[in-house]
Amino acid sequence: MTHLVFICGHAGTGKTTLAKKLLGPLMKASATPFCLLDKDTLYGGYSAAAMAMLTGDSNDRDSPLFLQHLRDPEYRGLLDTARDNLELGVSALVVGPLSREVRERRLFDRAWLGVGTDVTLRVVWVFTSEEMARQRILARANPNDAYKLAHWDEYRQRRFEPSGDIRDDLLMFDNTAPASADYEALLARIVGEPRAATLMPPVPV
Structure with a gap:
């Protein structure tokens, strides 16, 4: 069985x-080869080339x-690449904000994704505070x-935080200051049961 795992969240959440x-531990825990697909x-x-041509700002x-x-063509290509790998028996770890798709629950819609029930599907929402995300964005100094x-x-x-029905089966991960136990718990949820989980690491003192 192959795995399709989405790592979603706003900019600066990590x-x-x-x-x-997670990639190495996932391959070991699932005994399955994985590819990393970062949008x-x-x-x-x-x-960058397209925007430079259209607006002068790459x-x-x-x-x-x-x-x-x-935006949408990028995501379509990302999902097409994931499906190609899944058909070859290679699981996919897909990284991108995908906030609209999370809000609309599309990432749990197998027909929309084009994957069958033989694929284990998990969606992780990575979050931290708005201020911390902004500080991380400033620190990485990416021109984009x-x-x-x-x-x-x-x-x-x-920006939004999933709530209500949107959170059903969504694996919530607080990436403010996670400890080893938090990574291990998330890994167990990805390869195990899909019930929603919120991992809240202790606040450093």
């Missing part, structure tokens, strides 16, 4: 770092033009974040 930390790695260069990833014309930081009040309107 999605890619978490995915890379920014797969499509960053293409989108680092734009948050303007209305990008969101209307390039320039628009977001310059229009923070606009961007923050797109």
Whole structure:
């Protein structure tokens, strides 16, 4: 059986770092080969070239033009690549914000994803406080974040924390200051039962 695992969340929550930390343990725990599919790695260069041609700003990833014309094709390509790997018997760890898809519950819709019941499906929502996310974005100094930081009040309107029915089967992971036990608990939930879980690491003193 193959696994399709989504690592989702807003910018600055540490999605890619978490995915890379989980990849080896996931392969060992599931006895299955995994590929890591990070949206920014797969499509960053293409989108930079497209935005440079369209607007002159190769680092734009948050303007209305990008969101209307390039966001969805990026995600479609990401899912197509995941399906190709699944068909070859390779599980996929998919990294991207995917906030709209989480809010609309599309990542649990096997017909929309194009995967069968033979694929184990898990969706992890990575979160931290807005201020911590902003500080992490500032610290990483990625030019792709320039628009977001310059229009923070606009961007923050797109931020949300899943609640109510949206959280059903969603694996919530607080990435503020996770300890080893928190990573182990998340790993167990990914390879085990899909009940919703919120991992709340202790606050450092």
